[in-house]
Amino acid sequence: xxxxxxxxxxxxxxxxxxxxxxxxKRAGLAGEVTGYARSAExxxxxxxxxxxDRVCDSAQEAAKGADLVVLCVPVGAMGAVAAxxxxxxxxxxxxxxxxxxxxxxxxxxxxxxxxxxxxxxxHPLAGTEHSGPESGFAELFDNRWNLLxxxxxxxxxxxxxxxxxxxxxxANVDEMDADHHDLVxxxxxxxxxxxxxxxxxxxxxxxxxxxxxxxxxxxxxFRDFTRIxxxxxxxxxxxxLTNKDATLxxxxxxxxxxxxxxxxxxxGDGEQLFDYFxxxxxxxxxxxxxxxxxxxxxxxxxxxxx
Amino acid sequence: xxxxxxxxxxxxxxxxxxxxxxxxKRAGLAGEVTGYARSAExxxxxxxxxxxDRVCDSAQEAAKGADLVVLCVPVGAMGAVAAxxxxxxxxxxxxxxxxxxxxxxxxxxxxxxxxxxxxxxxHPLAGTEHSGPESGFAELFDNRWNLLxxxxxxxxxxxxxxxxxxxxxxANVDEMDADHHDLVxxxxxxxxxxxxxxxxxxxxxxxxxxxxxxxxxxxxxFRDFTRIxxxxxxxxxxxxLTNKDATLxxxxxxxxxxxxxxxxxxxGDGEQLFDYFxxxxxxxxxxxxxxxxxxxxxxxxxxxxx
Numbered sequence: 001x002x003x004x005x006x007x008x009x010x011x012x013x014x015x016x017x018x019x020x021x022x023x024x025k026r027a028g029l030a031g032e033v034t035g036y037a038r039s040a041e042x043x044x045x046x047x048x049x050x051x052x053d054r055v056c057d058s059a060q061e062a063a064k065g066a067d068l069v070v071l072c073v074p075v076g077a078m079g080a081v082a083a084x085x086x087x088x089x090x091x092x093x094x095x096x097x098x099x100x101x102x103x104x105x106x107x108x109x110x111x112x113x114x115x116x117x118x119x120x121x122x123h124p125l126a127g128t129e130h131s132g133p134e135s136g137f138a139e140l141f142d143n144r145w146n147l148l149x150x151x152x153x154x155x156x157x158x159x160x161x162x163x164x165x166x167x168x169x170x171a172n173v174d175e176m177d178a179d180h181h182d183l184v185x186x187x188x189x190x191x192x193x194x195x196x197x198x199x200x201x202x203x204x205x206x207x208x209x210x211x212x213x214x215x216x217x218x219x220x221x222f223r224d225f226t227r228i229x230x231x232x233x234x235x236x237x238x239x240x241l242t243n244k245d246a247t248l249x250x251x252x253x254x255x256x257x258x259x260x261x262x263x264x265x266x267x268g269d270g271e272q273l274f275d276y277f278x279x280x281x282x283x284x285x286x287x288x289x290x291x292x293x294x295x296x297x298x299x300x301x302x303x304x305x306x
Numbered sequence: 307x308x309x310x311x312x313x314x315x316x317x318x319x320x321x322x323x324x325x326x327x328x329x330x331k332r333a334g335l336a337g338e339v340t341g342y343a344r345s346a347e348x349x350x351x352x353x354x355x356x357x358x359d360r361v362c363d364s365a366q367e368a369a370k371g372a373d374l375v376v377l378c379v380p381v382g383a384m385g386a387v388a389a390x391x392x393x394x395x396x397x398x399x400x401x402x403x404x405x406x407x408x409x410x411x412x413x414x415x416x417x418x419x420x421x422x423x424x425x426x427x428x429h430p431l432a433g434t435e436h437s438g439p440e441s442g443f444a445e446l447f448d449n450r451w452n453l454l455x456x457x458x459x460x461x462x463x464x465x466x467x468x469x470x471x472x473x474x475x476x477a478n479v480d481e482m483d484a485d486h487h488d489l490v491x492x493x494x495x496x497x498x499x500x501x502x503x504x505x506x507x508x509x510x511x512x513x514x515x516x517x518x519x520x521x522x523x524x525x526x527x528f529r530d531f532t533r534i535x536x537x538x539x540x541x542x543x544x545x546x547l548t549n550k551d552a553t554l555x556x557x558x559x560x561x562x563x564x565x566x567x568x569x570x571x572x573x574g575d576g577e578q579l580f581d582y583f584x585x586x587x588x589x590x591x592x593x594x595x596x597x598x599x600x601x602x603x604x605x606x607x608x609x610x611x612x
Contacts, residue, residue, distance in 0.1 A: 125525050125526045126526075127526070128603030128604045129590070135603070144525050145523055145525070147523075180514075184515050184520075185523070185526060187509050187515050187520060187528070188509070188519075188520060188523045188526045188527065189523075189527040191505065192527045192528050193527050194564070194567060194571075195564070196527075197567070197582060197583055197586050198563050198564045199497065199498055199560060200589055200590075201563055201582055201586055202493070202497075202559050202563050203493050203494070204585065204586065204589055205559070205563075206556075209489060209493050211592065212592075213490050213494075214490075214493060214494060215589065215592040215596050216480075216598065217431050217451055217453075217490055217491070217494045218494055218593050218599070219450050219598050220406075220432075220433070220491060220495035221494065221499050221502075221534055222494040222495060222498050223598060223599045224530050224533070224534060225498055226586070226589050226590040226593055226599075227599070227604075228527055228530060229583070229589070230587045230590035230591075233579075233583035233587070236579070237576050237579040238576075240571045241574055241576055241579070244571055244572065247571060248572060250508065250512075251568055253511070253512070254504060254505060254508050255561065255564070257507055257508050257511075258500070258504045258557070258561070261500060261503070262554060262557055265500075265547065265550055265553060265554060266550065266554060268547055270382075270543050270544075270547055273539075273542070273543040273547070277503055277535070279507065280503050280506040280507055280510065280532070280536070281535070281536045283506055283509070283510055283517070283521065283535070284435070284506075284533065284535065285536075286518075286521040287521050287524050287532055290522060292521065292522065292524050292529060293532075293533070293607070296607070297436050297443075298434045298435070298533075298605075299533065299606070300605070300607055301599070301605045301606055301607070
């Protein structure tokens, strides 16, 4: 793979940024990668583990002279970080991000972008329940989707170049408009996360079932929810606050359906339950056929935890 | 490991029974294991793959002369199967089951058990999203919990022997009363399953987001729900119909909490969301420390699906 950018700057050094660094290095996609994190401790760790060619002590220092600056901070911090770095951006540079919400990021960042700089929002649909500079790995984006959400008047060459970077990191790339993105993600990610957080919270609250029982007997299904509910709290707070409308709409649909199934349980309508549970099996099959999950029982973890 | 029973009969040959067979063989826990499944096709497959030492064409034939008969059928079918086999049970034999609900199974099976036969309900907290005679494997119960739910007046020697069998198959064994079991399982298994089924159904229903989008972009969290929602529909229909009260109670608690979090989203209360999401992380830590799940990111599947 050949070099796509001379200099890439990663602002924020968590799971996504650290995975980007290792994936860029794996394929030789950039000449130099600079990095910045707000926390001195994170910068210290990054220097120790060789994360980024150069770890800088300010966002401006990292962004100065970069051909691509990627904002890898929680969605609620994007606007302030963009405002901070614009004075040092070089003409023709591209600013992108990796936020899980796109309409809000566009509204927060766009006003700061000067003429002659390209802003191309993006969202890699990849992650794990771990966070921080040590959680990244080069394979995170392999065969995962990255959604580019070009704003009105985006330069086609700049979009093509960003696409080449992501493809070089192993991702498949699609383009989508911001509102549709936020709705799709409310379904495939934001609502499921809130539901998982809620179920884990309920278990923790219940006085007649002890925490140790919940933990010991979690293999019956619950532990899958706890993985999702272990995701980064700051990131997810921001997601819900900034994708409010779509998330609340999907949660409303969810509650409606849940009430219908609760009613079927209460009235003993086994046929309705059976039909519903049969239909949902097909979706799983589709996900496996599309290469988006493993067919191994229990995600293949059965043998690793025994 | 030495032999615990001369003859074990498995009635129903799905995921749990087939895993029991391989686990019993791995440790040499029984002299002969007979098996029966209602479907001729399942019996045919069992014979072909060597599942059970002897596959019988009736439940009575399989149960006749057995020291232990394990009912491995959906919870709703337990009573009828018990009624069918009692005439051939030998004095001193033990009848057990593997159903996910215990109060209902006790009420359905106990009246059929003759004097001189021991009935010891049990529930191994282990499974995968796969079902059928070919889905079993010897390691399924390793380090998983099995809950014994002895009924009033259970013979201590018979309970100890059943415990030895499960420990020989790799499980940890606890005892619990039926009502508490049904409440704990409503939290750790039944409510999470209904919630996962519901979320997958909502995604499938949504006209403005296509099924192919749901499938392509599922890695953002949703795909974990689809694994659970791919579980056996008959088994789960019966679970909800027979553990109605506890499941509805937990779902009521869940809805209450979900509404509180939805309200925090609507009013923009980031602090409440952040605190909630921080608390739920601790439970995950407990599950990993207790050896009930892997700490590998994404259950370790990241590298297998890429």
